Amino acid sequence: MSEPTEPVAPKDFSARSRSRADAVAAPIAGLRRSRPAAVAARREAGLRWLLRGATYGMLAVIGWILLDIFGKGLPVITWQFLTDLPRASGAAGGILPAIAGTCCLVAGAFALALPLGVASAIYLNEYAAPGRFVAWTRLAISTLAGLPPIVFGLFGLGLFVLFLQFGASLLSGCLTLACMMLPTIIVGSEEALRSVPAFLRHGSLALGATPWQTIRYNVLPYALPHMVAGALLGVARAAGETAPILFTAAAFYIPRLPQSILEQVMSLPYHLFALTTQYPEAARIRSMQYGTAVVLLTLVLGLSLVGIVLRNHFRKKLRW
């Protein structure tokens, strides 16, 4: 464990051990001794509760949001809701095309971004010597990670939709989302590579294998599952984003399954947005909105949970 253990282990300084601590601290100048010890101890306990309150208070707010969505949305979920085509502009029927659209978008983006991300991580972690190229690349990766989704949307519109003339389509959406998930995949893959110990590489190199043979047979097999687990986090994030696909892929209402990569698709986040804000009598179809929100949340949080659990599992398992 890399956890720095507390050298002194004062679980509770508030009551019994207080007098001892004060006796020790009393002669030392610089620490605030002006207040009576009891007041100071009470202040400390208060501060501790304040910090605990900040943590759990905000978590409670987030919990309230999730409970509201699941509480009102779960009763809507039926087999029919999940597998039926929408009717009446989405006011009735199911949300199958939106689920399928999101899955296609995310799977396509993942298929594009995973090889690129893994290759980048291998180069950065195994081959590249520190220098200007690496520094610029790292800056580019962190820039990509920090750009607003809507900027990716504008970029996708400018490059893929208009300049390359893919139009608003599944293809443009996949490419845009792939750009967005790339940094997460690179960072996760680098972590995976770093967790493979150096002696595995040294042993292979010492036996005369080339660097690539070493990576191919002695590093990648151990790192790959860890990489995919990390990449799932990027996939989950992309599945929930609306802004990047707003002008590049999302359609308001196409009541059938996606059929070509050159046509627009429905998607869960945009469907939720459209049902809530674009639909004339939005307040009358709350159940459809809550149902869509539950499916979206389940998909995104599920993917992300699987990613986190698997990654932490690999982090722990691979202690050599």
Add this chain to the structure above:
Amino acid sequence: MARLFHSDRSVRYGLLFATSTSLLIVALIFLFLGKEALPFLANPGLTQLLGTRWIPVSFDAGSFGIVPLFTGTLLVTSLSLVLTVPLGIGAAVYIAELAAPWERRILRPLMELLTAIPTVVIGFFGLVVLGPWIKYLCALPSGMNALTASLLLAVMAFPTVVSVSEEAIRGVPAAWKRPSLALGATPLQTTWRVTVPAAAPGILAAVSLGAGRVVGETMVVLMVTGNAAQLTLWPLKSVRTMTATIALEMGEVALGSHHYRALFCIGVLLLGVTFGLNLVAQRALSRQTQSH
């Protein structure tokens, strides 16, 4: 042997090529946003952008002043940061220093998980639940205003701020804390006067990453600010942010028109702001790792 050597070299070049895609994408983003935005500066001119009225569609010449949009973003961002930064740092201190080990094992992955909540869901909650509450509590005609959006954005940015600053606080070596404890400082005094100051660059990075997320967030503000482009700093009024303007209007705009170019100008401004915030964060993070 030679063949092996050559294959190794070609793999190396292949990987190098793949790695440069990140650089390429960033360059293309700057290029394409700039390409669509720059003609606006030549024809209607920069002064048009600095006006205080955003009326892009009108019978005579539209006016493209982005000042109200900028103040809208500024108002919503600063309000939500005022909320989320102290709470986030407090929570990070709690998780890194005060929480029981079992608590920590749950809270850390939980925070990471919660960063993934789709913002459109948070916006939906704001529209359906929080908005009406605010409307009722403040006796307003509508609950769609800057305050509602800020509260939701604070909730959205919270897990990010916590995760990054918690990592910074955790990274402070025990060798820095022990002397303080040995001098008789209580754990909390040590946390407050030794650990947190030592983690300050990492916390700064957390704040700027959180700010970047809030500035760039689109769906929440689009759904709950009310989207009235007015110049105001009063939180109970409806505002319109830069991101929401792009999202609202890009769908219906005529390609190549002044309006279209103005929207790309907003995009360039957003790109600049978030790029700057990210630079601050990276600078701070590298200082943090160097100092330990």
